[in-house]
Amino acid sequence: xxxxxxxxxxxxxxxxxxxxxxxxxxxxxxxxxxxxxxxxxxxxxxxxxxxxxxxxxxxxxxxxxxxxxxxxxxxxxxxxxxxxxxxxxxxxxxxxxxxxxxxxxxxxxxxxxxxxxxxxxxxxxxxxxxxxxxxxxxxxxxxxxxxxxxxxxxxxxxxxxxxxxxxxxxxxxxxxxxxxxxxxxxxxxxxxxxxxxxxxxxxxxxxxxxxxxxxxxxxxxxxxxxxxxxxxxxxxxxxxxxxxxxxxxxxxxxxxxxxxxxxxxxxxxxxxxxxxxxxxxxxxxxxxxxxxxxxxxxxxxxxxxxxxxxxxxxxxxxxxxxxxxxxxxxxxxxx
Amino acid sequence: xxxxxxxxxxxxxxxxxxxxxxxxxxxxxxxxxxxxxxxxxxxxxxxxxxxxxxxxxxxxxxxxxxxxxxxxxxxxxxxxxxxxxxxxxxxxxxxxxxxxxxxxxxxxxxxxxxxxxxxxxxxxxxxxxxxxxxxxxxxxxxxxxxxxxxxxxxxxxxxxxxxxxxxxxxxxxxxxxxxxxxxxxxxxxxxxxxxxxxxxxxxxxxxxxxxxxxxxxxxxxxxxxxxxxxxxxxxxxxxxxxxxxxxxxxxxxxxxxxxxxxxxxxxxxxxxxxxxxxxxxxxxxxxxxxxxxxxxxxxxx
Numbered sequence: 001x002x003x004x005x006x007x008x009x010x011x012x013x014x015x016x017x018x019x020x021x022x023x024x025x026x027x028x029x030x031x032x033x034x035x036x037x038x039x040x041x042x043x044x045x046x047x048x049x050x051x052x053x054x055x056x057x058x059x060x061x062x063x064x065x066x067x068x069x070x071x072x073x074x075x076x077x078x079x080x081x082x083x084x085x086x087x088x089x090x091x092x093x094x095x096x097x098x099x100x101x102x103x104x105x106x107x108x109x110x111x112x113x114x115x116x117x118x119x120x121x122x123x124x125x126x127x128x129x130x131x132x133x134x135x136x137x138x139x140x141x142x143x144x145x146x147x148x149x150x151x152x153x154x155x156x157x158x159x160x161x162x163x164x165x166x167x168x169x170x171x172x173x174x175x176x177x178x179x180x181x182x183x184x185x186x187x188x189x190x191x192x193x194x195x196x197x198x199x200x201x202x203x204x205x206x207x208x209x210x211x212x213x214x215x216x217x218x219x220x221x222x223x224x225x226x227x228x229x230x231x232x233x234x235x236x237x238x239x240x241x242x243x244x245x246x247x248x249x250x251x252x253x254x255x256x257x258x259x260x261x262x263x264x265x266x267x268x269x270x271x272x273x274x275x276x277x278x279x280x281x282x283x284x285x286x287x288x289x290x291x292x293x294x295x296x297x298x299x300x301x302x303x304x305x306x307x308x309x310x311x312x313x314x315x316x317x318x319x320x321x322x323x324x325x326x327x328x329x330x331x332x333x334x335x
Numbered sequence: 336x337x338x339x340x341x342x343x344x345x346x347x348x349x350x351x352x353x354x355x356x357x358x359x360x361x362x363x364x365x366x367x368x369x370x371x372x373x374x375x376x377x378x379x380x381x382x383x384x385x386x387x388x389x390x391x392x393x394x395x396x397x398x399x400x401x402x403x404x405x406x407x408x409x410x411x412x413x414x415x416x417x418x419x420x421x422x423x424x425x426x427x428x429x430x431x432x433x434x435x436x437x438x439x440x441x442x443x444x445x446x447x448x449x450x451x452x453x454x455x456x457x458x459x460x461x462x463x464x465x466x467x468x469x470x471x472x473x474x475x476x477x478x479x480x481x482x483x484x485x486x487x488x489x490x491x492x493x494x495x496x497x498x499x500x501x502x503x504x505x506x507x508x509x510x511x512x513x514x515x516x517x518x519x520x521x522x523x524x525x526x527x528x529x530x531x532x533x534x535x536x537x538x539x540x541x542x543x544x545x546x547x548x549x550x551x552x553x554x555x556x557x558x559x560x561x562x563x564x565x566x567x568x569x570x571x572x573x574x575x576x577x578x579x580x581x582x583x584x585x586x587x588x589x590x591x592x593x594x595x596x597x598x599x600x601x602x603x604x605x606x607x608x609x610x611x612x613x614x615x616x617x618x619x620x621x622x623x624x625x626x627x628x629x630x631x632x633x634x635x636x
Contacts (some may be wrong), residue, residue, distance in 0.1 A: 117568065125606075
């Protein structure tokens with residue numbers, strides 16, 4: 001049991017670090033922190049789908065791509081201000097996800113996984129082939145505009161940092177509220193046992209569809225930030241391996257765990273910057289680390305309480321001598 | 336008609352490669368309910384091992400010869416089978432009792448590891464495959480033109496697939512594999528060593544993949560360390576199309592996918608050909624959620 005006062009102290013310290021960071025850090029590290037924030041948003045958006053509802057979505061980069069391309073196309077071709085494109089990209093990505101996942105929402109586990117990989121590939125190939133001259137083909141699009149909100153515009157890395165992390169903080173607050181709401185509990189119920197969930201009166205199709213739509217919407221909004229920051233949007237940024245990285249962020253962090261996703265995204269964005277000298281070996285180590293993590297800490301870096309319980313009940317005792325005991329108890333102070 | 340037969344032959348050649356790789360996915364899935372994401376990388380490894388042998392002193396100066404090719408294919412199969420068993424031992428066995436997702440992520444980790452290991456070993460650039468051992472020439476059979484390499488690929492793939500089919504259907508060990516695929520616990524009660532069967536599957540699948548890897552190098556004449564993703568994804572799609580876990584399904588799915596891809600490239604648009612493949616997959620899964628030859632599995636309550 002945590003006393004609320006301690007929790008508020010922790011929040012205050014986190015807020016102070018978050019606000020003070022660009023003042024203390026170089027422009028370079030501020031930029032790293034911006035991408036860290038964008039990946040937190042992406043990880044959290046996939047967490048809604050994969051973590052909360054247990055839908056194996058390995059094509060999340062497709063929704064991110066729809067958001068980023070909605071932003072860059074409307075901005076470069078039609079001159080729509082970037083600030084308006086936050087909601088526009090979120091709606092476009094959410095709508096896209098709603099429409100394309102409707103016929104496949106009943107697929108389970110590995111079948112859903114291969115279909116979402118397929119969606120990712122279809123979107124990427126479509127972007128390369130430049131339909132109706134909208135996407136700029138393999139070279140992509142150049143975003144020239146700046147984000148301007150109520151007369152304040154994001155010029156320096158620090159401006160961008162505050163914008164990104166402002167969005168992250170808002171998203172985290174909204175997602176925590178959502179997780180504890182009736183919808184969040186219904187999602188977890190569907191994840192743990194679909195048949196039982198349906199028997200309890202949860203509309204399973206609706207619950208899954210909603211997760212896909214909201215998750216894609218958030219990824220779409222992250223796409224706007226990404227487009228505004230990186231300025232050159234090309235199909236190379238939205239490949240299958242991007243989806244794999246997002247998938248790993250959610251599982252390595254701990255399914256359904258918001259702090260877990262943040263920690264995992266941080267590890268994935270910040271550690272490579274620290275070990276820049278070993279650039280070549282970076283992904284080699286990452287692959288090995290994924291295996292080691294899954295063997296020794298399958299519940300993730302910062303697991304959610306509900307997920308630990310599920311792992312414990314699912315790891316059936318087998319005759320296999322190499323079977324590991326079920327997941328260790330969650331560390332104190334989670335959530 | 337000219338285009339049709341040509342693309343059909345191209346499609347069957349490519350499809351038999353997909354089928355060989357798909358067999359590895361489908362056998363592992365049938366036994367362990369695990370998508371072996373590292374399988375595409377094992378295929379790529381086979382290609383590189385073959386490449387290394389072909390450019391080495393061992394093969395130099397022996398001229399065009401099917402014997403050299405056969406020896407290289409066999410050596411690659413043995414080497415990659417060893418790699419496959421190692422991957423199983425390190426990345427999958429400790430996770431056999433755990434949740435599905437942890438095994439998926441471990442498989443992805445193994446895949447990323449192998450891909451980057453290949454990049455560090457053989458470099459980032461495309462490697463030109465030595466093709467001086469491939470007999471030149473074109474053949475005509477019933478008015479259809481084949482190149483020698485296409486004939487070799489089709490014959491090898493057919494022979495390997497038939498051998499596998501008879502091994503699984505007609506031998507005692509094959510029966511043990513099928514029994515394990517149906518139910519681990521019952522198979523164990525019947526005296527089958529599950530660990531041994533899983534190891535065997537991780538010998539057969541990667542070995543078939545390695546043969547496919549060498550042949551794709553000889554056919555397209557260049558290889559790259561990222562080719563495992565692309566071919567693996569297609570082959571896995573083929574396995575799903577045929578009904579995952581089903582060995583004839585993987586063969587049918589592979590051939591069908593190769594033919595559809597090549598016909599799509601010939602008649603519609605080659606830039607969109609990979610997109611067709613996935614659109615067809617999604618359409619098929621909407622109509623037949625368990626693939627062409629897959630069995631309907633009752634919903635467990």
